[in-house]
Amino acid sequence: MTSAYESDPIFEATPRQLSNLVTRIRSGEIALPDFQRDFVWDSSKTEELLQSIISKFPVGTLLFWKQGSDELFASRSFEGSPPLGEKRPVELVLDGQQRLTALYQALTGTGDERFYLKVDEFVEAASGRILDFHEVNFDSAIISLPVANNKAQEKKNSEILKPSHFPVAEVSRFDDWLDDYVEGLGSNDSNLDQKTVKSLYRRMRDKYVIPLRAYGLPVVTLPETTPIEAVCTIFETLNRTGKPLGPFELLTARYYPQGVNLRDYWVEAQASYKTLVDFNIDPYNVLQAVCLRARGSAQRSDVLKKLEAGDIREHWNPVIKGIAGVLDMLQADCGLVAPKWLPYGMLLIPMAAVWPEISELDPLDRASAYGRLQRFYWCSVFTTNYDQGANSQVGADYSLLKSWVISGAGDPPEALQDLPLNSATFRTASVRRKALYSGLMCLLVTSRAEDFHTGQAMTPHRVQESQIDSHHIFPKAYLKRRNSAESSELLLNRSLIDAETNRIIKDRAPSVYLKEMSKTYGPDKLKSVLASHAIKSDAASGIIQDEYEVFLNERLETVVKMVERATGRTLTTE
Structure with missing residues (x-):
């Protein structure tokens, strides 16, 4: 009888050099099954992965599946690599797409x-x-x-x-x-x-x-004879299990003997403030805000080395209230109708760290401080100031926010005065620019954007109830048929549209679906709804004439005014 340890596994495990993987992705020998999700990592995750690679840390195993003569799944190339064309890949990636795409783009100079x-x-x-x-x-x-x-x-x-x-x-x-x-x-x-x-x-x-170039990524390869049922089971299992051990878990173990049970603290905080759950707040970010108040830094090394149990006891509850208060303000005053539209989770940290001092001000002074905090938020979003070096930026901003937000005295954070705001950025930015994308959607809500279906102003409840999400205004398929030189994935071609309206739009020209909507809602109501989404709708406008470039330029004018109003700054054109 053969023991489990003596039997052959159905896979082979081999390290593959990073340079070899990049070459094979470029040539199309390695590709993705078409059911894989799109590349969604932001630049900070790629930076963390590069750090692990050059430090020679393990970055997890990749799972490949050899392909035989039968094509069981449609395949596609990695984002940023050449299209496959008629070439059939030798292997498909079942697990590791985000890591491989990030590394491929970083090492070949592709992507955003x-x-x-x-x-x-x-x-x-x-x-x-x-x-x-x-x-x-x-x-x-x-x-x-x-x-x-x-x-x-x-x-x-x-x-x-x-x-x-x-x-x-x-x-x-x-x-x-x-x-x-x-x-x-x-x-x-x-x-x-x-x-x-x-x-x-x-x-x-x-x-x-x-x-x-030489880092060896461990690759487990399933043979081409692996049954499709087994492949599906493996893929589903990989995508629903596993949680990394992070700083919060490490510090929970460290402080427990000192009478500080971080796990209990976090459970109580989530029970007291549902918004922490709704926005999937990372408890490590809470510790960063605590460290900011106690030690003036949110750097990982300072959180792990300098933070003490006494700091947790003193600052935990004020920070928790601060995060909940900031999120409430952003929902009520800054159009944050859904967690997915929070541009930067890290931006909550300095805002939450200064919140306790704002709460102690007299009501009139508090209102002014809230206004300054909101200006800081909008400027940080539209200067994309947290796209790199966020941990350092948090510390720099907090040191200035403490005096400027509270009293209006002293120098404001750099996003309010030193960084450029340029209208051309909005004209060319795609939905991959997460901060700009999220900021625009939130701005539309603050300008009383109306639900396309009901005509009512958007609230978190209506967004969820009516399945309101970001959709194309000029449909992607329509622009493809028109062979448009402009990308369909520009920010200016997106707005918050309910599911029913999106089904009406389908792949049709704007002039066609708008005519049907006009019959249903009436021309005056339709004009009001479009205006609330920063869309001009007179007879000569780009959307009525199905002129995509004209539409983009028209919408840019209105969006620029909205950004200037929110930030208190004038956008340049150079």
């Missing part, structure tokens, strides 16, 4: 963001030493920036990028980049020993850059 390593953060130049991973400040060592598709973004990127920022997409030519970098250093320092500096950074390369 570009990633950089700041090489100076990995070395101690004075001693000629390469830092260990736990000594590296990864908040500044790995950054991402949106692709510069307008002058404002190009300027913003140029202000952030320094000569020491190495593009991750150039990993195969690091030595050439290093020659240029050291030569630039030498032009500013005649005493620089270029040979010694190059030696230092080459050792840094061997420790931190080479893994971006």
Whole structure:
């Protein structure tokens, strides 16, 4: 009788070099089954993954399925890679799509963001030493920036990028980049020993850059003979189980002997404030806000090393009330009708940390402080100021918010004065720009956007009851038939539309479905509804004439005014 340990598994497990995986994704040998969800990771998750890769940490196993002669599933290429065309993939990815897509885009310079390593953060130049991973400040060592598709973004990127920022997409030519970098250093320092500096950074390369090519990701491969029923069961199981051990769990274990049971604290908080559950608040973010109040920092290292049990006892309840209060304000005054439209979860941390002081003000002073806090929120959203380095940004903002929000004195956070707001950004931004996308949807609600079906102002209850979500105004299929040069996935082509109206729209021209809606609701009501969504509807307007580019430009004008009103700032056109 053969024991379970002696029997052959139905799979084979082999490490695959990252560079090989990237090559095979580009060539179409590795693809996705069509039932896989779209790539949804934001840049911060990719930064965390890159950190794990260059630190040589485990990043989880990938699951592939060899393909035979029978095509059981339709397949598609990874986002950012060339289309498959007539080519059939050798393997399909059942688990690991988000990780592989993130790595592929970072290493090939595709997608909406570009990633950089700041090489100076990995070395101690004075001693000629390469830092260990736990000594590296990864908040500044790995950054991402949106692709510069307008002058404002190009300027913003140029202000952030320094000569020491190495593009991750150039990993195969690091030595050439290093020659240029050291030569630039030498032009500013005649005493620089270029040979010694190059030696230092080459050792840094061997420790931190080479893994971006040579890292071996463990891959479990199911043979082509695996029954389809088994594949479905494996896929479903992988997508519903497993929870990583995070800082909250680690600190729960640390503080328990000191009489602070974080698990009980969190259960009680969720029972007291349903909004924490509705918005899926991460308890680690609560600890970050506590650390911010107690230690002036939300950095992971400070939360893990400096936070004490006494800090939890003193600040936990005020922070919990602060998060609940901020969410209530955002729902009531900033159009946050559904959790999915919260642009940045991290933005809650400095706002919640300053909330207890606002609550102690006299009513009239409190109203002014709320107004300033809302301006900070809108400016942070529309400058996309939390797209990179969010932990550091939280600390910097809190140090200024403490005085500026409470009294109006002192310098406001940088999002209110130092960062650009540009109308061209809104004209070209796609729905992948999560903060801008969410901010626009919330702005529409604050401007009394009306439910397309009932004509009533939107509330969280109506959004859920009528299945109101973001939908295309010019349908994607319609624009595809028209061979439109403009993308259908622009922010300006989206609005909050109920499910019934979306079924009416289908794939038809706006002039067609609007005519039917006019018969149902009446022309005056239809005009009112469209106006509430920042859409012009006179006879010559782009939506009535089915002119997509005209529609986008018209809607941009109104959206710009809405953003300016919310932020108190004037948008530039350059």
